Amino acid sequence: MTGHHHLTEAERHGAADGTLAPDVASEVVEHLGACDVCATDVARLKSLMTRIREVPATLVVDGEDLWPSIRARIEQEKVAPLRDAPHLGASSRRYGSWLVGLAIAASLIVVAVLARRGPTRAAPAVDGTTSSGQFTAVAESTRVYEEQARFLLNELELRRALMRPESAASADHELQVIDGAIAELKRAIERDPNNMALRALLASSYKQKVDLLKRINNAG
Amino acid sequence: MGMNARPRSVVDLPSATTGDLDDVVRRAQQGDVDAFEHLYRVHSPAVYALCRRMVGDERESLDLVQDVFVRIWQRLPTFRGQSALGTWIHRLAVNVVLEQLRSAKREALRFLDDADDTLLPARTSEHHLDAAMDLDHALEQLPAGARSVFVLHDIHGYSHDEIAEMTGIAPGTARAQLWRARRALSRLLDQ
DSSP: OOSSOOOOHHHHHHHHHTOOOHHHHHHHHHHHHHOHHHHHHHHHHHHHHHHHHTSOSOOOOSSOOOHHHHHHHHHHHHHHHHHTOOOOOGGGHHHHHHHHHHHHHHHHHHHHHHHHHOOOOOOOOSSSSHHHHHHHHHHHHHHHHHHHHHHHHHHHHHHGGGSOHHHHHHHHHHHHHHHHHHHHHHHHHHHOTTOHHHHHHHHHHHHHHHHHHHHHHHHO | OOSSOOOOOSOOOOSSOHHHHHHHHHHHHTTOHHHHHHHHHHHHHHHHHHHHHHHOOHHHHHHHHHHHHHHHHHHGGGOOSSSOHHHHHHHHHHHHHHHHHHHHTOTTOOOSSOOOGGGSOOSSGGGOOOTTOOHHHHHHTSOHHHHHHHIIIIITOOOHHHHHHHHOSOHHHHHHHHHHHHHHHHHHHHO
């Protein structure tokens, strides 16, 4: 090593960052004392090591607060399970009613909590499109579910004559609960139009209404 | 742990007492978004630094910071306090970034055994680097694979074996990527 051969790449990096195995360290040191080429190269790498140690562990995001977008995503996640409520067959209708009630109650609690916090500032878009994109997507979901619900309601009216009175009454009651929640959400959105969570809840509530109507129509 | 025994905790916690922070963590685990915002404020600079250095792109790193904190929110109930929260967040952030790098399947992410030095920035003046370019800017010039290994090893102190486990590459490959990254950085910073 101290002869004509230069240090290997591994030995140079090991010498620079102090990770040489003890059994080769002394030979490497000896070589560095005799070889200017390797000594210069290791010195350059050591200089880099010094700069690395000075790198700050934190960086500040310039002029952009990511929190509103993160919060919107978190709030949206909270309502995701409501959207994914399982399709319920006729045999589990009682469970379905209970689930709808629970989901609506949860929605109303969220509405109440959000309303107490006061109006939400418009979430600054991360890339200029993310925030508006989320709003557009949720608004589109709401519109689609609303249309589906309207169609299914018409279908329900046609089938009503064939339904047993107690089934019709039960269906009407469940629809009233959901419609009450939807009305409450719409009022809350009027007060706080930038609140992404409320808008997501509204879409979720319409989805529940569609699921309920499908269930009723299929059962009928 | 690699050559510099820098603590892996992503942040040196500010002056709040451990008890206060424990309470904040507990509340966040129970779904308190305001408490979680506090954790975000404390830890986001370190998470941003990690993302920024790992991916080398400002816009992408900002998106990743959001992904990381959404993931933290989802996983926070599983945090049992065996490690410092900062360490737990850091490891989770590394995983999110590596997932992103893998899913992007970007050409530049050469975790494979390639020895193609054309991937590394040339020593010529093509890059028109400012003489005062700092390390963070120089990092941006590296291929993703070499940059990731360098950040994990030389800045955050992971060993080659740990990096190999996290990234799925061989320890020898990690070592080679590190050396190439150091050479490229050294050239860039010397210009």
